[in-house]
Amino acid sequence: MSLEIVLIGASLLLLLSIFASKVSDRFGVPALLLFLGVGMLAGSDGIGGIYFDDARVAQAVGSVALVLILFSGGLDTDWKQVRGVLREGLTLATLGVLLTAVVTGFFVHVLLGFSMVEGLLVGAIVSSTDAAAVFSVLRSKGIHLKGNLKPLLELESGCNDPMAIFLTTGLIQLLQSPALTPLNLVGQFFIQMLVGGAVGFLMSWVALFLIRRLKLGYEGLYPVLTLALAFFVFGLTNVMGGNGYLAVYLVGVFLSRHSFIHRQSLLNFHDGMAWLMQIAMFLTLGLLVFPTRLLAVSGVALVVALCLMLLARPLGVFISLLQFGVPWRDKLFISWVGLRGAVPIILATYPMLAGLPNADLIFNVVFFVVLTSVLLQGTTLPLAARWLSVDAPAVEKRRYPIKFTPMSGLKSELKELLVPEGSAMANQQVVDLGLPAEFLIVMIARGEDFLISSGGTKILEGDVCNGPQKLDTP
Template structure:
């Protein structure tokens, strides 16, 4: 790599970080900005960088997805998604399948493709990308009622494996007509079962190793977890399982309980996921030739509209037919079916498999993703308000103190708000009769912090930062919640 290439890569990365401020301020999905930057730098854009290597783009994309999925699983609050697990898993499997069939059938009729070719195109665009969705919601100061946010997080993290399976399976059926479609059933069961099992086992192994290995340098722990992530993907893929499902499951299992250097590892993998997202989107933006999108704009719009207004809503309402969610929640979930990087990466699979319509598929998929991000991504806050599903975002308080979990230490650092009308208001801390294993470390009061002593009088609106076991925390929280 010469210095010019290094400078160009550094400038692209730097500009990508800077333009993310536009996403934060105006609610434009970062995905769209990174893709647009890659297209501007490409051979049809101002940069004039010629890049036409689907194999390299797929290599970068697959490795990026591995790290992004692990980071997503690691940062998932299991207590939040647990109640939405059934609906989330249904959307990520049956919902993806229904979307693929509806879009695939429409594409077959519209483009004169064979049924397998149409279903292949439908499978490529069948998975969603909630990372862009929540960047829009956060930038516009919107939160969601009920279980919507954890449900969408779970769906987005777990539906890529199903889309990848369908894409690979249908490529086999297109290129090998002698194969029976029923062979995909056994392939699906094997891949998902082995993927889930490998992810669970490797997640438990990561948890045990991180807590027991006792490395001499904290900086080696990210190297350890990074190697284990790729080992999880590689071993699972080698035995015939779904490696993407395995790394997502491993992240959830590892993050379910406190482990050594948890905060620093969460930050490392979050930063790494952002780097991989930027690299992936820039690469995919460079790979596309905008001039080739113009001839397919008509059919691209029709397929995008079928996906957004027919396939996604039908798949959501049918999949959640027996859910207790109301029509507003289902309508919002339907509109949040934002397409992202995964479909564009999957569109490189037919290119490498030399499927006859591969170039057409890639250009249509890229156009569909751009249309979805432009129409859905920029209107999500308004849709949430119209459906009365939005809540004001409560800014997360940043404390001037950190806590590093140590294996075997059961106490955790948690926030405990003092509700209005609490029986604790007006009393000194020593009068509350707190357990011995319940320590008030800091008190957040309005815009200031107090280092507590036994004589500090509690006020309404105070937030205690406490170090405590779960049992004592629950007991004190119940006590403080009682009215005066």
């Protein structure tokens, strides 16, 4: 097959996925489901007829994609909000994942007749959640969440993949080496997390230093620099025996807390890369599955999916958050938000590469569970939010004709100030307001219009004044 044909086919698949995202926005169907559907249609059992069964390639694509998705997710994290739910999020991402895996694993052990370790392996594979699918549905339906629900879900989803990956690889080791004991896994867990956390913390400072100090001559080189840093952190951490996914996510979160040159353009670039990686990953996984083989496992896989959604995930959430006083309505919603995504399907390729006896059955069951979770939970999330009264009125963020991007060394952020009715600021010129030296009004939003401010500009009731304000801390 010529290179031109390959490029045409790849571009058509990407275009179909992009068009599918419009369907997601319009009808609230999770984009993940549509991307997988495009891949399945293009596969050997679909109209595309592309034969693909290389689990190693699919795993490699998934690993590279996850690195960039987690790095982008870390960059986009609002640390001020996440900091308030740090304990709850980390508990959900560790203890919650473990409890979900154990309950699901025991159920699989009884239902499918697997050994206990094999059952736990299936439970570990499906134990992590997919935030991208959740927030695409909530965003397309205009659903906003009350309190700290959104940052809590963001933090959990960003941190729970390393735990699921560790449990999966550890249980495969137990199946391959009977001499190992669960105590060996406990030691490995702490080593991986500690090394991942340490490397992530140290490389965060290195990354920030390089971005601020290199002063590259071309803006287009900064995205190349951050890409190289993300892959280097992942590879270095894994070579040192740590969890590379955790380290990459920590670097992203650390950078999100600081100002640096071309910050907004880098955020936009990595957001685009995250979407490209999601599409590539879901298309590859869709190609890997043979839909005709899913029918044979549909009955038992549906029962496993219902156990995961209605029993295992809720137990993991309620027990994990027991000590934090989270309202029961929030716990129920968090339980229902446990959508499974691409990570479980990627993890389902691990038993295939390890040559385990039931690897094909495990992969097909996991794939069906993911499809069921996305279809049932993903399409009912807005309804669940309204039924549990955890949704909040949508606040439309004003879009300005220019963007304020903090630069390295300029410790300031854009602030908005609404001039209410009866305010002492109303009907005064900017020069007469006596503003502090660290606050400037550079633009005024008046209705649908925008005014560039000067000293003689008169402030009216209802105006929204905007300007960079000096930060107290970096």
